[in-house]
Amino acid sequence: MRQFIIILVTASVLFGWGKTGHRVIGIIAEENLTPQAKEQISQLLGHTDLASISNWADEIKSDSAWDHSHDWHYCTILEGHEYEGPEAGGYAVKKVTEFTALLKKGTLGKEDQLDVFRFIVHIVGDLHQPLHVGNGTDRGGNDVKVTWFWDETNLHRVWDSQMIDGMQYSYTEYAQQIQLGLSEGDKQSMLDPNVLSFVNNSRAVHTQVYDIGEGKLSYEYVYKNRELMEDQLLSGGYHLAAILNDIFK
Numbered sequence: 001m002r003q004f005i006i007i008l009v010t011a012s013v014l015f016g017w018g019k020t021g022h023r024v025i026g027i028i029a030e031e032n033l034t035p036q037a038k039e040q041i042s043q044l045l046g047h048t049d050l051a052s053i054s055n056w057a058d059e060i061k062s063d064s065a066w067d068h069s070h071d072w073h074y075c076t077i078l079e080g081h082e083y084e085g086p087e088a089g090g091y092a093v094k095k096v097t098e099f100t101a102l103l104k105k106g107t108l109g110k111e112d113q114l115d116v117f118r119f120i121v122h123i124v125g126d127l128h129q130p131l132h133v134g135n136g137t138d139r140g141g142n143d144v145k146v147t148w149f150w151d152e153t154n155l156h157r158v159w160d161s162q163m164i165d166g167m168q169y170s171y172t173e174y175a176q177q178i179q180l181g182l183s184e185g186d187k188q189s190m191l192d193p194n195v196l197s198f199v200n201n202s203r204a205v206h207t208q209v210y211d212i213g214e215g216k217l218s219y220e221y222v223y224k225n226r227e228l229m230e231d232q233l234l235s236g237g238y239h240l241a242a243i244l245n246d247i248f249k
């Protein structure tokens with residue numbers, strides 16, 4: 001039993017947006033690919049789609065051969081700064097940049113190309129979970145103990161999955177809901193492949209994310225943060241599409 005508890009705790013520390021969050025971002029990106037990108041990605045992926053492969057980078061954490069990838073899922077921006085590089089902790093930005101350049105170069109073998117592609121899809125999603133852009137003091141909110149309705153948890157987990165799961169939508173329903181009423185102008189403004197702008201934005205919303213009073217989070221916290229969370233998922237999908245469209249021209 002004790003071992004089981006330890007495994008559960010570790011899992012909650014390591015995972016990014018829960019499965020639903022990554023899939024929502026994947027499906028929105030899929031819908032906004034250019035025909036050229038769509039064609040090249042379907043040749044690479046075969047019979048699957050972005051939503052289905054979006055959690056692969058978390059699943060492989062069960063394989064020790066990928067232990068070196070655990071710090072590719074987050075980055076750190078210290079208080080009062082903008083992104084300055086991986087030395088503050090976490091390689092997410094560095095890896096997205098490096099892997100994007102590798103795919104553009106087009107010299108990887110098919111297996112490596114697929115791995116690198118699946119990492120980009122996942123990490124871009126993670127970087128829209130505000131607590132995957134950490135402040136360097138509390139392991140991305142994992143050390144901030146809170147209650148979520150009646151359960152003891154931490155702030156990171158609330159943002160990874162508990163708030164999303166509480167909405168009780170499937171990922172396809174959620175992707176549809178949060179795109180309702182979007183204008184062409186809204187879409188175009190989000191189709192921006194600049195990684196640093198969305199990373200700095202994820203950090204900038206921390207003031208709101210960390211506004212937790214005494215840490216008893218329930219309806220009021222959802223009421224205040226639902227729109228922010230949905231904006232992050234929505235813009236995550238469009239930013240991912242823009243990055244992929246830029247790679248597969």
Ligand SMILES: [Zn+2]
Nearest residue numbers: 015016073126
């Ligand atoms: Zn992750």
